[in-house]
Amino acid sequence: MEKYAHIFDTRRLNTDLKKRSLRSGAVTLGSQALMFIIQLGSTMILARILSPQDYGINAMAMTITGFAGMFSSFGLSTATVQRSDITHEQVSTLFWINVLIGFLITLFTAVISPAAAWFYKTPELLWVMLTLSLIFVITGMGVQHQALLTRQMRFFSIVIINVISTLAGVVVAIITGYYGFGYWALVFNLLTFVSLNTIGYWYFCKWIPGLPRRHSGVGAMIRFGSSLVGSNVVNYFPRHLDNVLIGRSHGSDALGLYSKAYQLLMMPITNLRNPLTRVAIPSLSRLQDNPEQYRDYFLKCVSLLAFISMPLVTFMFVFSDQLISLLLGTQWIGASEIFKILALAAFIQPVASTSEMVLVSSGQGRLFLVLSVATAVVTCLSFAIGLPWGPKGVALAYALANYLLFFPIFYYTFKNTAITLGHMAGAVYKPVFSSLLMGGTCVVLVVPFMDDLNNLFWLPAGLFLSAAAYLVSFAVFPGGLDELRESWAYGKLVFERNK
Template structure:
């Protein structure tokens, strides 16, 4: 097969895989929304609180479940069956150890919260560590091979079973047990489908060379996630400590609303970008071309969406949460400023990971955590809005230095980032200004839905016109149309 044919085939797999991942993500979100709506009416707040008490602890322990080995297997240029088998057993060992540690901690958790019922529930939920670890390498291999059909089928099926089991048991007055059993059985089904969908079949463990390199890669990724975990939770800790539960409630709701559209777009695209960039790590020209395309696509999807949400924050919050939550709107708008650039900026991390430069990746994670933490400490004096604004300022201040740092030993340059987002960025600014001005002439007595719909129509029209008028805009739209046709073939 020629290089041109190989690149074309890789592009087709990436486009189809992206479409499948996006569709699966939307399906999962719909299941989550259904879960929130239905279970909130069947279960008491205390039932959710009991599960939240446990997950607050297990979420931290979960950082060590995979040990970065899934990312290592995806990035590795040549991965033998022996390597995969060794990584499988390492994952299982880590998952088994975390299960035992969590089970051993169950009495302590129950004592800490002074809730005896937490002990048996913790014992049950602890099994999810070993269950999920069994399918970790199977999932990673399907992503590595861009075989997203079987992988997302397992994800969606598991989420759906979690919902069905939880609702069924809740109808029989099983309270918090309905959530616990739904989580465990959903994880079990996902793992079973991973095992069925993957071509990998594990054998007995045996000593294999070259594992130390993979473990080093995984250790740096895990350390990055650990650093990231602490600074991502510092804002909530500070707000809760200084301003209390109500302010934290407003901030957490705003943050969740911001992250929903971001994760919905970023997660499926990153799932495609990482294995493709890893395959192209020894082809600098194609590596650069693919990065620019994926950055442009993510910018086209995320920037107009976040800008629209920012200028319509009050209507969005009123519709989504109710008018009693209107205090969330300014926090949501300020967090949206970060969300405007964050999805496409986060691709810089995949660049280093795909090239195997995990030490640089970890080093930047420490610097980033320090900068953002200082911003939180400064901003908390002004409450949740101060924290949100400080977060935005910190992200934009470190953007260019981070690009210089991430791209210095890669085929990319900071200019590649800015040229990739130039068209969607310009068109979004034009559309946002036009939509904001036009909505000022609407009758404010109109319903939130009418105001939001009118703004959406104006925003979309102005965005498309601006793209068509900008140099290179028509060609970009034609390229995306070609990609859509690839999905159907």
């Protein structure tokens, strides 16, 4: 019997997949709540220590290192997770491919660092990028270990790794920021996080790669991974070209305000969406042969994501001035209008991102690439159209592009599945209208009285009223009360099993 057979054989996970997914989702969501608190606390502290210019320089560096990072895993982590059967020899070969790619990307990033500093007209960027180039070698050594943990649905181990790494990175950033290191605090934060992540994956996975083998049968996995890389690279441009254009045309201060508004808005959304996606993709991959169960599981994911994210974004839209003042400080109030415009896009973004769950879990890498190209073209054009009006114009154009793309993307995503646009609409209509009713209630009953940004009474009052208005509105819709009861029952079940 193969030494690591227990690591690669996942057939036992197909037994009681629903309960495993529920438990894994609960653990991951709980960890994300903790990480959100850590990130929020660090944001409140660092935003008062560092300047918009510091964040702008960091954002400039991340647009380039982030692009290079698209090639770091080369989609091979997803290929390992998605594959029904896999061997030690195959994963070992993929491991060494990831290490080699990481080393090459580090060299490439170091070489282009002077050009990046010239492009942005920011000399400080040179040494920032040279330092950040190290993350690719470090990340490459942990890609397959993380994939194996995900494949085994060992999400609690991943949770421990992420929480410890995040907390350590935050502590390093706060200490270095306090002692006047400026934008370097953000660089040290990322290096600490990435290093501890890789160490943690090795510690928990207990798998040691062997030597690469030429005929190990990884060709199909590399082709699948390369399709995902192509899709991710294409997706990267619409997600980061706005930062490139704003940084080049309007400087680090304007980019700092824009990027911080986007980061603050996406912080809670990412902490909701990412754990759900990590749990959903391996679960959906194992339901490919049962179209009805696949459809029902996917719609549950969409419904859950919409139920939480849409009212949350609506609340942030209505109380944007108060949130910016409280979380970042009054020196960041210029980011408030950008924050509000971006919230229009964020209202549907979490649900829109679920198309990736279907395309990846069903192995439709080529369609994923085609749709990614179409999305990139439309979004990048919107950035170019909005750029003359500065960060606000870019934000508004981006929001409009998101709504324009929503239905066409899902039409083609569902074409070869048992899911329809009607199913999708049925899963989200209650959260959509309940959130709008909630927002209208707050605008009428709370906003007219918020004349002092420093009066902290209105945020908890608005939060209480928002929650009450949302739940009442949701319960009024047909089947809404039953869904709330079911969610409550699931919550109790998860709590009892994780005591």
